[in-house]
Amino acid sequence: MKFKDELFSPYIFLIGFIIFCIIGLIGRLYFYEYYSFNISLYTLSYILLISVFFVIGSRFNPNIKENILAGAIVFLVLLFSFKRFGYFSIVLSILALLIIYMIKKNIFSRYYKEIYFMGSLFCIINLVIIAKVPLLVPETRELSLTPLFVLGYSFVLISNNFGLLKEKYPFNLIFPFISLILFALYGFRTYIVILILSSIVTLYLTDKKQKTVYFGLIGLILTIALGYITVLLLPQNWKLDPFELLWYRFTFTFDVFDKICTTVRFNLFGDYSLLTETTTGYIISQKILNYSHNITSTIFGPPIYDGGIVEVCIFSLFISISLFKLYGELKNNNILIPYYGLIISIFLVSIEISPYPLILLLIPLSLYIARTNTN
Numbered sequence: 001m002k003f004k005d006e007l008f009s010p011y012i013f014l015i016g017f018i019i020f021c022i023i024g025l026i027g028r029l030y031f032y033e034y035y036s037f038n039i040s041l042y043t044l045s046y047i048l049l050i051s052v053f054f055v056i057g058s059r060f061n062p063n064i065k066e067n068i069l070a071g072a073i074v075f076l077v078l079l080f081s082f083k084r085f086g087y088f089s090i091v092l093s094i095l096a097l098l099i100i101y102m103i104k105k106n107i108f109s110r111y112y113k114e115i116y117f118m119g120s121l122f123c124i125i126n127l128v129i130i131a132k133v134p135l136l137v138p139e140t141r142e143l144s145l146t147p148l149f150v151l152g153y154s155f156v157l158i159s160n161n162f163g164l165l166k167e168k169y170p171f172n173l174i175f176p177f178i179s180l181i182l183f184a185l186y187g188f189r190t191y192i193v194i195l196i197l198s199s200i201v202t203l204y205l206t207d208k209k210q211k212t213v214y215f216g217l218i219g220l221i222l223t224i225a226l227g228y229i230t231v232l233l234l235p236q237n238w239k240l241d242p243f244e245l246l247w248y249r250f251t252f253t254f255d256v257f258d259k260i261c262t263t264v265r266f267n268l269f270g271d272y273s274l275l276t277e278t279t280t281g282y283i284i285s286q287k288i289l290n291y292s293h294n295i296t297s298t299i300f301g302p303p304i305y306d307g308g309i310v311e312v313c314i315f316s317l318f319i320s321i322s323l324f325k326l327y328g329e330l331k332n333n334n335i336l337i338p339y340y341g342l343i344i345s346i347f348l349v350s351i352e353i354s355p356y357p358l359i360l361l362l363i364p365l366s367l368y369i370a371r372t373n374t375n
Contacts, residue, residue, distance in 0.1 A: 008201045010323035013347050014054045020298065020351050021047060024254020027247050035255055043261040049309065050300055050316045057320025061328065062367070069368040070100050076361050080278055095151070104372045109335055112162035116175060119155025122148050123182055135187035144186055153191055156182065160195065161202045161338030190349060197345035198338075205330065205337045249296075253352055256297040259288050260305045267308035274306040275357050299347070302356035315360075322366035323347070329370045339369045 028035035077096045081089035102108055108115060126149045127133065134141040156179055163175035176199045183191045240248055264270075274280045280302045281294035287305070289295070297305075303312040326340050343366055350359050 027251030040262045053316040054320040057317040072364040112159040116159035119152045122152030198341040201341035253296045257301045270307040299350045322363040326366045326370040
């Protein structure tokens with residue numbers, strides 16, 4: 001294939017991670033009053049290991065049975081959520097089984113309009129329940145992260161991509177534009193970026209490259225505008241503009257990643273305590289920075305801290321295997337494009353936000369999607 005046809009192959013994730021590290025390193029020079037411009041040998045070694053095992057993983061093409069993958073998904077949901085939600089995690093497992101069933105029966109593909117409406121309705125009802133607009137009242141954003149909102153935005157994101165795939169232009173663009181407005185009300189740029197990226201990937205892979213550029217520009221403008229609004233409404237007195245604030249966040253995240261690598265060094269194993277947590281930022285912050293805050297440390301920071309060389313190498317290997325397995329099936333079945341567009345977008349955004357170990361769920365899920373839709 002030509003390069004343009006491979007633009008959104010899984011290699012974009014590895015390239016994105018390396019570029020992120022370079023931006024973070026340069027940021028140390030720009031924000032010289034907070035950081036020193038250097039990088040440890042341990043950090044360079046871990047970046048090299050991650051890259052090598054990611055490339056190795058691209059050569060594997062496993063054929064795992066559906067029931068094994070479904071069982072792995074449910075097991076991981078229970079493992080990651082039980083400590084925080086107790087027996088309520090059983091409900092989350094049932095929800096995971098429901099989504100697995102909907103994927104297997106192609107319900108998302110056949111009823112994307114109804115599912116999109118249902119997901120949007122869940123998000124709106126959630127706003128009515130909290131009785132505030134998080135964009136205008138930023139301190140309520142954490143309160144808005146309810147199970148109802150999680151289910152709602154999951155349905156919106158998946159059905160949005162199927163709308164782009166199945167509807168004709170310009171009606172297919174109604175889905176992402178409504179979604180942009182809906183997510184903007186919540187004030188979370190992460191969901192907006194995932195929506196924009198997954199829409200771009202879906203449009204691009206369906207050979208609608210011109211529309212990809214148009215939507216990308218509109219999404220970029222909206223994201224920048226939302227950044228300015230958020231900075232103005234936040235109670236902190238920031239001295240940085242939204243561009244500098246974003247760059248500072250990248251720099252900070254890379255700095256934490258560098259500190260993790262330097263602290264862990266070349267340990268082969270760890271205590272694997274993070275695998276039973278839904279949020280790892282507070283734990284890493286307490287151990288690495290000596291204060292409690294929900295920090296980010298790149299997608300590879302937590303597995304390095306949790307299990308050293310062995311865990312991060314296995315993690316990188318299986319990310320690669322799952323992404324390339326799903327990507328390799330696109331040429332045989334374009335119905336996989338919406339799923340791949342969303343999954344690769346979540347991985348790209350996770351380079352910075354590091355939602356480990358929940359990101360581990362995407363590995364068996366990707367393999368499951370590739371498996372069920374090729375039967």
